Amino acid sequence: GQNIDQPTEMTATEGAIVQINCTYQTSGFNGLFWYQQHAGEAPTFLSYNVLDGLEEKGRFSSFLRRSKGYSYLLLKELQMKDSASYLCAVMDSNYQLIWGAGTKLIIKP
């Protein structure tokens, strides 16, 4: 079966750095997405990786290592507004997105 694993919840301090890991086992691979979802709101797109390596976008970076079925989302200089759930999703060989259950990130002052 297809599976996406990510931690259920993480806690970090304002101004610090946090890394959210995602491991996947899917039938085929056509890219990996990270989304942010604040409580009661729509998921919003953060990043897309299809090749190995690091993609940097401001305070957020996403890393992919396809041979390990592994990705992480790195958030720097954490702000209180970064408190949200972070969803990892992989596009499989049928071009369907397979979703993780999300990681709830709690930022403390």
Place this chain on the structure above:
Amino acid sequence: ETGVTQTPRHLVMGMTNKKSLKCEQHLGHNAMYWYKQSAKKPLELMFVYNFKEQTENNSVPSRFSPECPNSSHLFLHLHTLQPEDSALYLCASSQGTGGADTQYFGPGTRLTVL
């Protein structure tokens, strides 16, 4: 973000009611999706439409009936639902259905079935 809108935002219905959820996208996209999001569970893909044609139905019970009159509008008709159908229903759209086609989501309809 007002690219994808959904109405209503909240809906409470009994098991014998019939209701419809509406989604509209203003992004000029060709593909639209319905997802179900339950607490602490991954998003579940329900239906995919590409150029108004249904291309995916992920074994969704017939009490959920989608309709896509054009590439900008998507409906989900609900009838004789069960309490376990209570969830957040999200609509999304994308330019196409290829690998790099990012999906953009609406705010969702919070559905409660009594």
